[in-house]
Amino acid sequence: MSAWSDLSLPHNLRERLVAEARAAPDIEICGFLARGDDGLIRHIITNRSERLADRFDMDPAEQIAAFRCMRERRARLIAIYHSHPIGEAVPSRHDIRGHSYPQAAALIIAPRALSGPGLRAWRLDDAGAKELELTWHTGAWHDARDAD
Numbered sequence: 001m002s003a004w005s006d007l008s009l010p011h012n013l014r015e016r017l018v019a020e021a022r023a024a025p026d027i028e029i030c031g032f033l034a035r036g037d038d039g040l041i042r043h044i045i046t047n048r049s050e051r052l053a054d055r056f057d058m059d060p061a062e063q064i065a066a067f068r069c070m071r072e073r074r075a076r077l078i079a080i081y082h083s084h085p086i087g088e089a090v091p092s093r094h095d096i097r098g099h100s101y102p103q104a105a106a107l108i109i110a111p112r113a114l115s116g117p118g119l120r121a122w123r124l125d126d127a128g129a130k131e132l133e134l135t136w137h138t139g140a141w142h143d144a145r146d147a148d
């Protein structure tokens with residue numbers, strides 16, 4: 001595996017993710033970010049966890065549909081995002097254990113973080129969690145649903 005150490009995203013996507021996380025104070029929001037020939041695509045996935053406030057379990061059918069969409073667009077999963085309605089933008093043990101795509105970053109949005117930035121990215125694999133450098137650019141992105 002390459003030792004990638006950074007993630008670059010459009011800054012208006014940051015604003016959107018923080019606004020959506022803030023608007024869902026009792027639910028961890030979640031989704032995929034994929035990069036393909038036609039730019040960055042965001043796939044919103046419904047959280048089906050029994051513990052919506054502090055866990056996320058992505059809807060299986062929506063995940064399959066998102067991966068089908070990525071294949072059709074030759075897009076690659078670059079990040080899985082979710083929010084922490086309470087607490088810091090740091091992966092929980094459950095997050096590290098449950099991260100099924102080590103080649104994709106874990107992007108955590110914590111609008112009420114007190115001791116650090118409210119949005120941080122991590123590489124999660126068998127070695128644990130390593131924080132990635134997040135940089136922001138002015139590029140565009142769109143929601144998969146908008147384009148379908």
Ligand SMILES: [Zn+2]
Binds near residue numbers: 082091108
């Ligand atoms: Zn988490």
